Amino acid sequence: MRAFFKAFHYAAKGIVHSLRSERNMKFHTIALIFVTIAGLLTGLSITEWMIILILFGGMLSLEMLNTAIERVVDLVTTDHHPLAGQAKDVGSGAVLVFAIISAVIGLIIFLPKWF
């Protein structure tokens, strides 16, 4: 049980660290708050809320994994290396793909209710 709480503590430390240090995490958190307010004002079904919650979780988790990749790359080399650049670019690309898909799903959910 002690090990479980220790692991939970380390995970919480990781979340706080990425929230404090990553500009994109702050941006995603603000977007999350705006979408939640828009959802409450618009009125969404349970299924729509569940889809949005999956997108919130996926977006924040992916951003944190990207931060982890950036940290490991910086730890391995401070030199300019094509593989280091590729690792960071692919990580950023993964975040961008999920962000674009999330935005499209958000529009599919919200637009018909607004217009």
Ligand SMILES: Nc1ncnc2c1ncn2[C@@H]1O[C@H](COP(=O)(O)OP(=O)(O)OP(=O)(O)O)[C@@H](O)[C@H]1O
């Ligand atoms: N060691 C390296 N070798 C080669 N290219 C690198 C290296 N470090 C960074 N780059 C290139 O610079 C880009 C930006 O890297 P950087 O570490 O500055 O991320 P960042 O701009 O701080 O990202 P974020 O804003 O998401 O935190 C990378 O995507 C990569 O293309």
